[in-house]
Amino acid sequence: MRSAAFLPAIFADTDEFYAERGALLMKRALIGLALAIGCSLSIVFFILTSATLVHWYSIIACMFIYMFPIATAIQYGRKPPEGLDAKKAVVRKYVRQLVIVVIGWNLIAFMILPGLDPDTRLIVISMFVTVVLGHVLPLSLFPRYAIAVLVLNLIPLSLQLTSLGDADIAPLGIAGVVFTFAEIIIIAWLYVTDMTGLRKSSGDRGAIEPDLTVSGFRQVKISSVYLKSPPSVVLQLVTALLLVIALRAPEIESTLWCWFLAFVSMQAIRAAVFVAYMSRTNDDRVGRWRAFFAIGMLGSQFVWFAFPFIFNAALSDFHLGVVAGVLIVIAVLSSIGLTSDRALLYANTALCISPPILFIASDINFWMLASLGLTAALTLFLVMESIHESAIRSLKGGLLHKLANYRARKMEELNLDLINARHRLTEVNASLESQVLERTQELKHQANHDMLTGLGNRYRFTNMVERALDEYHNDQSGFAIYLLDLDRFKEINDGLGHFAGDHVIRETAQRIRDVCGEDHVCARWGGDEFVILQRYVSSREEIYRFSDDLVNKLKMPIELSSGPVSIGASIGVSVCPEHGTTAEELLEHADIAVYRSKCMRGTVSIYNDNWGVEAAERVHLAQALRNAIESQGMDLALQPLIAMNTGKLTGFEALARWPQTDNAPISPGVFIPLAEECGLMPMLGRWVLQRACEMLQDVAPDSDLRVAVNISVLQLLDVDFVSEVLDVLTLTELPPERLELEMTENVFASDVEQIRNVLSQLREQGIRISIDDFGTGYSSISYLLDFPLDTLKVDRSFVTALNSGGEGIFSSIIALAHGLELSVIVEGVETQKELNSVIRLGGEEVQGFFFAKPMMLPELEGWLIEHRDTSFDIKQKFPFVSLG
Incomplete structure (x- = not known):
């Protein structure tokens, strides 16, 4: 309801x-x-x-x-x-x-x-x-x-x-x-x-708190009048109903009920005013509500006043006496709720006693009536005044009682607050020393531990090394320091975001803690580097064995929201006292060792005294590489791509070279990892892309030959990469169909959605996309399905394996590529035997020293003059034959 x-x-x-x-x-x-x-x-x-x-x-x-x-x-x-x-x-x-x-x-x-x-x-x-x-x-x-x-x-x-x-x-x-x-x-x-x-x-x-001001007391009085009025209204309704029933007669019954209807209507109006007053919110207009109440009271008394005059002729003297008595009763009943308001009380009393006096006046001497009426009125008013004064005193006494209760309650609350405050102060004083101690321990823990992983930090680890050195000076017990640098962490952190990077760091720390157990001290050195202190090292075999356990543990996939990722670690080791007897020496030599491990693409390197010079030289080499890129000191070599079905030249792969004035060129195997490590790959990649497009336009401007350029993950993660590629094509006037971008499989460990979006935009422009060195990285068939690819390049290691029974793997790769509607380029073909095996097993294009080595521009121009109009007879021992 x-x-x-x-x-x-x-x-x-x-x-x-x-x-x-x-x-x-x-x-x-x-x-x-x-x-x-x-x-x-x-x-x-x-x-x-x-x-x-x-x-x-x-x-x-x-x-x-x-x-x-x-x-x-x-x-x-x-x-x-x-x-x-x-x-x-x-x-x-x-x-x-x-x-x-x-x-x-x-x-x-x-x-x-x-x-x-x-x-x-x-x-x-x-x-x-x-x-x-x-x-x-x-x-x-x-x-x-x-x-x-x-x-x-x-x-x-x-x-x-x-x-x-x-x-x-x-x-x-x-x-x-x-x-x-x-x-x-x-x-x-x-x-x-x-x-x-x-x-x-x-x-x-x-x-x-009660309001004892004049306006507040007026509010109390009017509230008292309203709250005491309902019993009076109800009693008057009952009295009116009983009066009508008692005086019913056939000749006046309809009139009686009409009078009762008028009386009930007036009480309904008073009820509405009462409900309106009780429903008010923050209404302090006392005079208004007093006037409403007075109007309702006067209307009610007027209806009572009208009763004897309406039915005077039809009622007997006995009945008129009953009516007069009822009016006296009404005077009492209606005064119940008016005692706190003098004016309303007197007005109501006057209205109630007027009808009986007027009735009596019709049969009694006027002067006698006046004297009796005046005496009765004075007596009644004196009674009413006494009742009023008593009601006012009662209201004021009630207000004072409420005020006393309010003040007493506030005092109790204040005392309770003071008691509670004293208890709290006692508890605080009692626990202050404990809190200071806990806070000191917390600060000490924060000062000695890494907040992300919970491992010790640099400060704590250095102290532990100093302590181990003190023990060494006492009992000549040697120890080893391991410095771990995670592989490919920058790609994960930049590609998948810092939250993913933090998760990888935490998981790595837990795995290091699991491998170290209680016998080793492990700490986070900073970034993606961790350090371990191993006491009482007996042999290098023990170092290698422990390092292998670490690397194997760290290589296990780590689950992220975007999918599993695998990382490895390069480890550098220094041993006390062989590589130093101070913390600074040992940590510096471990850092050089890990750097050496990364350069050699190994897993663990134990420090060698000769490496300190190499590290300094590598710093100078990195600076020279930056200068070479900025000053156009780099060069580019192009290696031909040959179609296996026709033997014709289809394009080139662009390969960066770093020539030296007085010495032999520096190998890409040296400067490419150096560029990745030093953050120079985006700069080098932009230069290679533009130079490759320019060279192709120089040597074959009106042909359909294409050039394949290697790009790094960092370039793909650059939001401006697509516009940079298109700007280069516009600058060199090279059609997009003649450009192919090659990327390695490690892009699948980065922000896959970002890279897919970039590649899709490039491919929509007509640029070809290929996967280089397939099978040596982290490919997943699902990624091959989802990415917009054109070509799959088979790494030379699979070609070499053909000489030792690797045909099954090779043919599986070819079948996979064709099943995904990708063309295949086979890299690193150097002998007729390898070529014959490749021809037999399949592929669309082939590349390698068997046809031509990577050539600089002058050599390439001469090679093209000699072989532009020839096709390779890839089934014969002698590689080419004239088409003329």
Whole structure:
């Protein structure tokens, strides 16, 4: 059941004290339902004694339905449901069951009321109002439900009375509709009273400091007037109903009910003002609400004042005396809630005693009446003044009591805060030394450990080396220092992001810790470098054995969100005392050793005294390489590509060369790794790309020959790489179809999505893409499927293996490439025997010293003059034959 949205704010749905209200509802429901059942039985017996009850079985059925809400209330009291939602569900269930009972009573009323005589019908209706109160009043804890049940009880009954065709009783039906709205004041008053009591019992009393100012006291007085008015309104409604029933006569019955309708309408207006006042939020306009209340009070008294004048002629002297007595009673009842407001109290008293005085004036001497009336009025006003003064003192006393409670509560809270503060201060003082010690230990740990991996840091490791050196000086026990540098970590960190790089570092640290155990000291030196201290080294075989365990452990794949990656490590070792007797010497020599290991592409190197000179020379070599690239001191060689089916020249592969003025050229096997290590590959790659395009345009400008250029991972990860390639093609006027970009398999260990996107953009321009040195890196068939590729280049190591039974692997690679619709270039063919094997096993193009070595521009121009118009007879011992 849902309440209408237009109800005032005081009836808004709220979960405040829902559990307590639910428990009270079920207790009161048993009382209310018992009252309803008792009144229902009284109605049945009264009808049986006064008239014939035709539909008795329907009443018995309705009485039986009462068992369901009673059972729900009893079950709730015995075992309250757990959880707010469960409690709400039971309350809704009770309301639905009560609604079914109400509907049953409405149906019964529609059946039996038309057959009753007017007097019996009126008494039955009066008793039914008590039944309605039994239904509604317990639900005042949930005002929306209460209003819904009230409307469902009274509105159908009132409409039925209006439609019975009895003109005398029709005003009573209309009064019943208005009475429904007047009764809302009861629901609102009971709801506010209950909620105030719950808040007090929960400890909210005195939560707000009372306002003892003049304006604050005015607020208290008007609130007192409003909160005490509902009992007066209800009692007046009951009195008016009893008066009308007692004075009923055929000739004035319709008029009586019309007067009662007017009186109920006035009380409904007062109820609306009461509900509006209780629904106000932060409204301090006391005068406005006092005026509203006064208007409602004056209107109510005016209706009472009109009663004896309207029915004076039709009532006997006895009845007029009864009316006068009732008015005196009303004077008392209506004064109940007005004692705190002198003006309203006096005005109400004057209005109540005026009608009796006027009645008496019609038969008694005027001067005698005036003296008696003045005496009675003065006496009554003195009584009212005494009552008013008592009420004001009571209000002020209540405010002072609230203020005292508020101040006492605040003092208790302050004392409690002081006690708690003292306890906290004691605890802080007691634990301060412990906290300082813990913080000192934490700072000491941070100063000695790496935050990412939890391993020791440079400072701690250096101290451990110093300690080991002290032990060496005491007992001559040597030790070894290992420096590990991860392979390809920069590609992973730059390609997959720093989060992936951090995960790799943490996993590597854990693996190093697992291999070292408790016998070794391991630490993170910085970046992707780790150091290990091994005590009591007995032989170099022990060093190699331990290094192999480390490398094998580190080579195991590491799972990342983008897929597994594998890394290795280069290890440099220095031994005390052979390579130094200070921490600086040993660590420096281990660093030189690991550098040597990377250059030699090995896994472990033990320091040699000659390497120190080589390391210095390598620094000078790196600087010379940078200068050579910037000053165009590099050169380029092109090696031909030959089609295996025709023997014709199809293009060249561009290979960087570094000539020296006085010495032999420096091998690419030396300067290419050096460029990668020093971050010069992007610069070198840009130069090679542009120079290769220029050379092809120089030697074969109008042909369809292509040039293949090697590119690095770092170039592919550059966001400007695509535009750089297109700028070079535009500058050299080389068609995109004549350019082929070669990349090694290590691109699959980088940011795969980024690289795939770059390659797709290049291929859309017509540039060919190939995988170089296939089978020697980290290829995956899934990557070959996903990447936009044109060519697969078979590494020379597979060609060499053909001489020792490697045909199966070679043919599998060819079949794989063709299955993926990739053309195949076979590298490194140097002999006729290798060529014959390659021809037999398949491939589209071939490259190697058997046809031509890489040639600089002058040599290449001469070679092209001699062989441009020839094709290679790749099946003969002599390589070429004239086509002319």
